[in-house]
């Protein structure tokens with residue numbers, strides 16, 4: 394059974410400035426599932442709705458963000474949770490950190506700059522479980538960070554004494570202290586240089602392998618997905634363009650947008666300049682009609698301008714929303 398089922402989810406930012414209301418359709422009709430024990434990647438260029446999607450599924454809804462329609466349900470063993478109707482109290486008490494951990498974009502900010510790292514661990518564990526035995530608690534935290542390959546000294550450091558990569562790894566260690574069933578990481582490697590990125594990605598892979606949990610990894614960086622994800626969802630302008638096992642996304646992509654993302658990845662030894670997409674990403678307050686990609690698509694047809702392409706399953710586990718694919722099935 395799926396760990397998470399998201400069905401037809403739409404979430405919009407509704408703002409009103411000087412009497413002018415504006416609706417940003419950041420997530421629009423998204424359906425997908427997360428399986429136990431997988432690393433699922435969410436890709437797509439900046440502003441396509443990745444962070445909004447995970448805000449909704451992690452229960453971090455705050456105005457002006459509102460769910461317009463759809464459902465988000467978790468299955469934790471025999472325990473089912475309707476994320477869109479759960480109380481804040483239940484969410485805080487039973488789910489956050491324990492079942493679902495969210496390593497936010499720029500997550501190093503969860504670390505309080507004026508407190509040593511161990512104090513942040515103490516604050517979180519104390520609020521959620523209480524700490525009956527301090528000495529044992531310190532031992533457990535030390536074991537936890539060591540198991541994740543971090544030296545014990547990080548615990549007695551202040552955040553500013555650590556490098557960016559180390560801070561990110563500490564944020565991930567913090568998020569996994571209760572062994573949650575789902576770890577959501579939003580652009581965990583984006584601010585880091587390539588060598589440091591590798592360490593952070595390896596850490597995510599190790600945690601997943603050790604604990605058999607599910608990781609939802611959000612990043613615009615396709616090279617990261619190629620390295621760690623089992624399956625990848627490609628988002629474009631608030632919708633799913635394509636979803637498939639990583640191998641298929643990289644070797645046999647069907648959506649023209651996915652093809653563009655793959656072809657613009659740098660190859661070793663390559664000299665030629667990459668072709669960029671024409672036009673700019675759409676404005677989600679006023680998205681294009683039909684297929685949202687049509688204005689930039691090299692294969693645009695008439696139907697693309699008027700009809701929204703359905704997300705169809707072309708092969709087991711491979712879904713694509715493109716009129717071209719629908720007209721020329723595999």
Ligand SMILES: Nc1ncnc2c1ncn2[C@@H]1O[C@H](COP(=O)(O)OP(=O)(O)O)[C@@H](O)[C@H]1O
Pocket residue numbers: 406408417419437438439440441442443444445446457677
């Ligand atoms: N607080 C907000 N108010 C209004 N619009 C927002 C807000 N946060 C994000 N958006 C808009 O929602 C869209 C999706 O943003 P986001 O989910 O952050 O994308 P991504 O994570 O893929 O870069 C963008 O058009 C962005 O400008």
Ligand SMILES: [Mg+2]
Pocket residue numbers: 443444445498579580
């Ligand atoms: Mg984002």
